[in-house]
Amino acid sequence: MNAIAWNCRGVGSARTVRVLKEMIKSHKPDLLFLSETLEDSNKVASLAPKISFVNFYSVDKQGRGGGLAIFRSNKLNYSVFYASNNHIDVQIHESSDKKGKHGHLYNVLEGFRSVAEDSSLIEVELTGGEYTWEKSKGTSSWVRERLDRCFANDSWWSKFPLCTLTVFYVAVSDHDPIKLDMLNTFISKKNFRFRFENTWLKEPNFYSEISNYWQHLPAMHLLPKLVEISKYMAQWGREVFHKFRDKIMRQKKIIDDLKDREDDDGVQMYFEEKDKFHELLIHEETYWQQRVKKFWLKEGDTNSKFFHKATSSRKKLNHIGNLKTEMGWWCQITKD
Known part of the structure; x- marks a missing residue:
């Protein structure tokens, strides 16, 4: 987990919001704490989606000063014990992809995360279960972990934006297979058209x-x-x-x-x-x-990420991957 704290001296200006968004894009914090927001909760609520955070807790300003706000990513949970004009007391419940004894070494995890981020790789979300490996089931040493993963770069996501990754059970191994389904989302390249920006x-x-x-x-x-x-x-x-x-x-x-x-x-x-x-x-x-x-x-x-996602969504909506005939048969559209 990484966190950023900033005495921002107000979040009401477009200039400050731009700096916040750039900071979040560059450092990818799991937790963001802002002091001196100089705003009430309704203004903080409108700020949250602009900086790509949905979950937040805030303390209103007092007069012309003060105001606190804490934002968290989806992979973190916290409990707010007490808050005042000067502090927010929270307990962080960090999510984990491992359940059981013997946690990972922090430096190993950080190294893997850095390599993925430097390579601009985004993990494909896993469905069908939380873990892909387990050992010593039903004993005091029972360990379950998500060992098997799938990552993709921007080029992959542009071609297969609707891909899914699913884990399913087999009885002969402690590793469960994972299935990558690209959903026939081939996107053909069109001739370039000039657009004035x-x-x-x-x-x-x-x-x-x-x-x-x-x-x-x-x-x-x-x-x-x-x-x-x-x-x-x-x-x-x-x-x-x-x-x-x-x-x-x-x-x-x-x-x-x-x-x-x-x-x-x-x-x-x-x-x-x-x-x-x-x-x-x-x-x-x-x-x-x-x-x-x-x-x-x-x-x-x-x-915010809305613009980037909306741009990709247009490509999905404008693409027809399959057609259904009058007989009810599905026909896949492929390259000529």
Whole structure:
């Protein structure tokens, strides 16, 4: 389990919410504690889904100050014993994928978790039971554990978004088999279609780059010229905007290098780089808003996991994996 505590001095601004979301995305805390929220419970309730937490407990502000909030991930449970204007007393009941004697060494678990996170692997949820292995059933040494797992990267999830993993019992081994079902969710690639991204307009050199390319195109009719400029804009957009995480991490490194400087130039650069950091968060937010076609949301609203999941959900909804005939037979749709 990892936890983050922060005296945030208010959670009412879009700027603070963006920083919170970036912090959670980078550090993936199981528990988040905020002090000086300067808000009541209803405001904290509206904040929770924006930062990808559903479970929370809060203490209202007093006058113009105070306010506490604690958020937890789904894999943690806690009991609140007592709370005041100055503290929240909780007991954490951490979930476990092992039941019985002899727990795992912490450094081994942390090493495995780090490798999975560094490789951008996401575990496929197991159904049919909590454990895949057991030993000494019915004795005082009875141990049950989830040893067998399945992980997948983004490429896999894009092709098989509806995959499931199921464990089922067999009588001849202490390990139960696990079944991966991809549910015939092959998603075919379509021809690329040009889409203008609103977030391009936030890049200072966008107009000069596109104008310069347009002026240097050879003499041709308007339509092929528009095709050429659209291809250039698409390529330019991929290179400039698609790797938000890398840009955000580099910008955070620049800020970290400047935060301890006390000279006038260093302080000035620190504030300038912080502004660039917030601009990056706004660009990322705008990009996902347009990608998911939620135009009813104003710029500056949440960039929670809702946008990313909604984008993937559109791909699922737009795909037909099987068709049912009038005779009641199911026909699978495959590649030509």
